[in-house]
Amino acid sequence: MGYNTYAEDGSLKISEDVIATIAGTAAADVKGIAGLSLRPFSDIKGIMRHKPAGHAIRMEMHDGEAVLDISVNLYLGAHIPEVATELQTRVKDAVQTMTGISVSKVHVHVAGVVLTDEAPAVE
Incomplete structure (x- = not known):
């Protein structure tokens, strides 16, 4: 599926995979x-909807x-409210800036914790 937008010169279709990327x-x-x-995410009725591997982002x-x-x-020790707020802001800004699609909400689901304090430094 994709999102359609129309301009004077024709149409533009942006794939949901592009938005997820x-x-x-x-x-x-x-x-x-x-x-x-x-x-996987579940729908309103609680039925699990499995998307292909690699899909951690859903758009409607x-x-x-x-x-x-x-x-x-998240990494162990991350302050969840601060990380979630920053994530919402960055995702909304990036999608709106790159696609022109208005984003009304970004729901963050914390699915797990990685048991290290932070990513290892890359030298």
């Missing part, structure tokens, strides 16, 4: 996040605005 890249820059989680359109769900793992 943008969101995932923005998430990688947030201090405290160990990585995306591959856990509501009234012309995107609602994103992102599932992440």
